[in-house]
Each structure stands twice: as structure tokens, then as C-alpha cells.
Amino acid sequence: KQTAKVMGVTFSKDTLAGTVKTIIGHLDKKDADYMHIITCNPEIVMASAHDEELRNILGDAGLVTADGIGIVLASRWLGDPLPERVTGFDILMGLLEEGGRKGYSFYLFGADPETNAKAAEVISAKYPGLRIAGRQHGYYKPEEEGRIIGEIAAAKPDILVVALGAPRAERWLYRNRAKLPVRAAMGVGGSLDVIAG
Numbered sequence: 001k002q003t004a005k006v007m008g009v010t011f012s013k014d015t016l017a018g019t020v021k022t023i024i025g026h027l028d029k030k031d032a033d034y035m036h037i038i039t040c041n042p043e044i045v046m047a048s049a050h051d052e053e054l055r056n057i058l059g060d061a062g063l064v065t066a067d068g069i070g071i072v073l074a075s076r077w078l079g080d081p082l083p084e085r086v087t088g089f090d091i092l093m094g095l096l097e098e099g100g101r102k103g104y105s106f107y108l109f110g111a112d113p114e115t116n117a118k119a120a121e122v123i124s125a126k127y128p129g130l131r132i133a134g135r136q137h138g139y140y141k142p143e144e145e146g147r148i149i150g151e152i153a154a155a156k157p158d159i160l161v162v163a164l165g166a167p168r169a170e171r172w173l174y175r176n177r178a179k180l181p182v183r184a185a186m187g188v189g190g191s192l193d194v195i196a197g
């Protein structure tokens with residue numbers, strides 16, 4: 001079995017390396033459709049118990065990883081162990097590495113304007129083989145949402161990286177998925193802040 005259930009949430013049993021491989025395998029498919037990758041932390045697991053939209057988001061996702069050692073420990077206790085914690089930051093690092101080799105395009109959405117710009121700069125310098133298809137900071141006005149979605153749609157990135165915090169990023173991706181012609185999308189929490197340093 002490729003998945004294990006913890007408190008009603010179905011998690012992938014892939015290791016970090018396996019998870020990155022699975023996503024790359026998806027991206028390498030010629031007609032790859034939309035894959036929402038969710039790195040699910042204990043707060044999301046708890047909240048999903050009384051939040052139907054969150055349960056739908058998790059149920060619809062292409063891949064849900066255990067972003068918290070508590071989830072890994074719980075899976076062991078339940079007798080169907082997950083191999084390790086798989087965080088958004090670590091997946092992003094793996095995708096940037098592979099993206100640099102394969103020339104994937106990324107759209108960076110979220111974090112404050114300075115962090116967003118700096119993260120793009122750091123990533124481009126470190127991985128010259130990949131392309132930043134576009135970027136947008138995460139402190140926009142609600143009325144700008146249409147423009148932002150239009151820009152992402154025009155940029156058609158392989159991977160949409162959303163740094164708006166969890167589970168806000170996950171809700172945003174779920175609600176707008178029909179308008180996003182991207183092949184993979186993932187909320188990455190504060191990863192852009194870490195990259196920008």
C-alpha cells in the first residue's frame with residue numbers, strides 16, 4: 001500500500017526522495033494535468049476534523065505528505081508507519097535542484113515584496129538552468145486577485161510555488177484550480193523567507 005491514514009487524512013508513504021521523484025515523474029509526462037501537493041502539518045490534520053472544505057482539499061490532492069514528526073509518530077503507533085517527515089521546504093529544494101537540470105519553470109507567489117524578489121534572485125543565481133516564469137508577492141489587495149490569476153495563467157509555469165501560509169495557500173489553490181494552467185502547485189509556508197535569508 002502506498003498510503004497510510006492518520007486521523008482521517010490519507011498520507012503518501014513516499015520518502016522525501018521518493019516524493020520528489022514522483023513529482024518529477026508527473027512533470028515529465030507529456031500531458032501532465034494539475035497536481036496539488038500538500039505538505040500537511042498537524043494543525044491542518046486537526047482543523048480538517050471540523051472543516052469540510054479542508055477535507056475536500058486533502059481528498060482531492062494528488063499527493064499529501066506528513067509535514068510533522070507527530071504525524072510520523074502517530075502512524076507508527078497506528079501500525080502503518082510513514083517513513084519520514086516530508087516538508088514543503090525540502091520538496092522545494094529537490095524540485096529546484098531537478099528544475100535546474102531539466103529547465104523547469106517556476107512561478108513564485110507569496111511572501112513580502114522584498115523577500116519575494118530576493119528569493120527569485122537567489123534561486124536564479126543558484127540554479128541558472130531553471131526559469132522564473134513570474135512572481136507576485138503575497139500582500140496584495142483582494143481586488144488584485146483576478147489580475148494575479150491572469151498573470152499566472154499567462155506565464156503557464158510548470159510549478160506554482162505558493163508562500164501564503166498554511167492552510168491559506170491550500171485553500172487558494174483549491175478554489176482557483178480550474179483557472180490555473182500549471183502542472184504542479186504546492187504551498188511552501190515560509191520557505192521563500194528562508195531562501196531569501
Ligand code: UDP
Nearest residue numbers: 110111112138139163164165166189190193
Ligand atoms: N504571507 C503572505 N501574505 C500574507 C500572509 C503571509 O505572503 O498575507 C507569507 C509570509 O510573508 C511568509 C508565508 O506567507 O512568507 C507564511 O509563512 P509562515 O511561516 O507563517 O507559514 P506557515 O508555516 O504557517 O505555513
